[in-house]
Amino acid sequence: DVKVTQSSRYLVKRTGEKVFLECVQDMDHENMFWYRQDPGLGLRLIYFSYDVKMKEKGDIPEGYSVSREKKERFSLILESASTNQTSMYLCASSLGVTGELFFGEGSRLTVL
């Protein structure tokens, strides 16, 4: 079974702090994604990556950056957290451009 693991299930941070969200997949997938999930808005794509050291902006990249130094790991970085970044963050991976997405369990971030 594909496993996508997000390092932190729950985080509480203060405004202005730097936040790292880590995601690791164990199935050698080329593609990795970061979404945020908010009630009534569904999932919105923040960033995605089709290969190591490669990244593409999604629909809402402002305030976020990403890092993909190894194929299995995709990190989401909030350089200076703000209260409007309080949300559920979901990492996903897929094999190929048309493959289904496999999701992690999510990281719920609260910014005070």
Next chain:
Amino acid sequence: AQSVSQHNHHVILSEAASLELGCNYSYGGTVNLFWYVQYPGQHLQLLLKYFSGDPLVKGIKGFEAEFIKSKFSFNLRKPSVQWSDTAEYFCAPRNGNTGKLIFGQGTTLQVKP
């Protein structure tokens, strides 16, 4: 711009009732279509998908969806829901050229026993 709309935000049904959740997308080119489900406390998982061929596709747990190209729709159906179908359901069309996948707002289904 590519967009997707799910018509129902919150649906409440009794067990054994039939279910249909609407999904319309805006992209007119090659499209792949997915329905994902999120059960309470669990991660998102694939319910069913359509790439090509028979427009009526069957997924897990008795769900099916019909792709109607002329209506840009991919509605999800189940003839008889169970309490265990209580979950949030997301329609997700993918642009077949760019690979970009977008999600609808989600529909929360509550099934009363």
